[in-house]
Amino acid sequence: METRAVLFEGRRLEYVLERKNVKNINLRVRAGGIYASASRRVPAAAVDRFVLSRAAYILAAKDRLEAVQRAAPPPHAYEPGEVFTVQGRDYALAVVPGTRDSAYIAGGLLVLRMRDPADRARRERLALGFMEKQCQAVFGAMLDRLYPALEAMGAPRPTLRFRNMRSRWGVCHVKSAVITLNKRLLPMDPALGEYVVTHELCHLIVPDHSPRFYALLEGLLPDWKARRAALSAAPSHWP
Ligand SMILES: [Zn+2]
Known part of the structure; x- marks a missing residue:
């Protein structure tokens, strides 16, 4: 060397x-x-x-x-005041004492209610568990909005799965109708997730990246190229 x-x-x-x-x-x-x-x-x-x-x-x-x-922001330390981003919106972490552990979003805050607010490892587990559930809630609702156009063309309703991936935003397993989304889409603007979900949904009709695929994508999402460019420029991190 x-x-x-x-x-x-x-x-x-x-x-x-x-x-x-x-x-x-x-x-x-x-x-x-x-x-x-x-x-x-x-x-x-x-x-x-x-x-x-x-x-x-x-x-x-x-x-x-x-x-x-x-x-890309530094990794979270799960300290109060830290900012977590969900779908382009920032939430400051608040840790409050409570009789049982729970996590929720309220008034611009990501609230962790905990029996032992000083337990840092528990704060991390609670916050991460909440973000996992957010993936299902956010992208499940997105699928509900985007799927009907594809359903009309005969696409089966896919199952969503989530993974933290380094090099792919989404994967569509056509045979089993499973779409795996990158968890790193959760912090990003919803327009970017919509682009990925639409792209993967199109694969349920056209499995490859042939001109027919892009014609379908273009018809559903005329500005997909701008969204793809924004996605490749967006900071990528989880959570
Ligand atoms: Zn593709």
């Missing part, structure tokens, strides 16, 4: 060169930096030239990654 740098339009572009038994020069842009791999036969200067030839793309990808990281 060797750290090298090239200059592109006045910007210093540092990258890590790894020697591996690979056929071509491979390039990866990660949150941690830029990584190139090449076999020992390729001179370092040739890798530099290759990186330079892809510099515009690398810098755009790097800027995008950094923007998402900047926008």
Whole structure:
């Protein structure tokens, strides 16, 4: 491993060169930096030239990654006053004593009512449990609104499941009519979840991404491209 740098339009572009038994020069842009791999036969200067030839793309990808990281809030500590976002709305965490444990939203607050408000691990479990239930409530209601248009075309009513995923917003298992949504959609504006749910619902009619699929999606959601762009720019975190 060797750290090298090239200059592109006045910007210093540092990258890590790894020697591996690979056929071509491979390039990866990660949150941690830029990584190139090449076999020992390729001179370092040739890798530099290759990186330079892809510099515009690398810098755009790097800027995008950094923007998402900047926008993502730090992980929750489940301390009173912390902000939790559900469907684009912010709720401050309030912890109050009570005779039994419960969590609910009231007047701009996410309230945790607890026998032992000092129990931090319990605060986290309560808040996370509440967010899990919110997924079902929010996206269940969304499905109720969006499904009838697809039902009219013969789509079966899907079952919703939720997972915290790193690289996908939704998955549609057509045979079993199960749509799995990324939990990270819960904090986001409802327009973004609607785009994902509509996309996955369309797969119940057209399983692939053929022109017929996009014609169907376009008919149901004419601004889907703008929503997709907003989704890829949105900070992604759970909860
Ligand atoms: Zn798809």
